[in-house]
Amino acid sequence: EPEVTQTPSHQVTQMGQEVILRCVPISNHLYFYWYRQILGQKVEFLVSFYNNEISEKSEIFDDQFSVERPDGSNFTLKIRSTKLEDSAMYFCASSEGGNTYNEQFFGPGTRLTVL
C-alpha cells in the first residue's frame, strides 16, 4: 500500500539553527500539507501546497517557515531560525484532491527537538 514517508524520524538542533524536514508524498497525489503537534497538544495545520505554490496557511506559518517541492518527489518544510517552542512532531500529509472528499494520508512524522 502506498504511504507517505518522512525523514529524519528525529531531528535535534540548537536554537537559532535552520532545519529542513523532508517528506515524500504518495506518488499520484497532488496536494501536500504540513501539520505539527506539540507534545500533549492537538494536531495543528500549518500549510497546504498545490501546483507549486502555497494554497492555504495558518497563523502559525509565519516568515520563519517555508515549503518547497524541489523535485518531482520531495516536499520540504524549512524552519529558518528555530526557537525552543518549535519543538514538536511535524507530520506531512498528502491527498489526491483538495476538497472534502479526498482523504489526507499522514506520514509517520519527524520529532523535532530544539535545545
Place this chain on the structure above:
Amino acid sequence: RKEVEQDPGPFNVPEGATVAFNCTYSNSASQSFFWYRQDCRKEPKLLMSVYSSGNEDGRFTAQLNRASQYISLLIRDSKLSDSATYLCVVMYSGGGADGLTFGKGTHLIIQP
C-alpha cells in the same frame, strides 16, 4: 474562530463494553467531519468520515447534528486494540486545499 472541543478523558472501559465520545465545533461553516485515531507517538489515521444521515462501519457508528454543531462516535463490543486517542476533525472548505482542524482528542483505554 475554528475550534473543535472534546472531552479529553481518559475513558477506562472493560473489553466488550460500548463507549461513546462526543465533540462540538464552533464554526457553522464547517463542511466535512471525520473521526481519526491516533496511537501513542504515531500519526493520525482516518477512522471514518461522518455524514449528516449518520453512518456505520462495523462496530463503529458516527452521527452528526449540524443544528447543534455536535458529532458523536459510538464503539460497540470494544476490543483491547481499540485503545487509542480518538480525534474529532473538521474541515472548512474555503475553496483551496483546506487543512484539517483537529480536536485535542479523547483517550480511550480498554481494560481486559
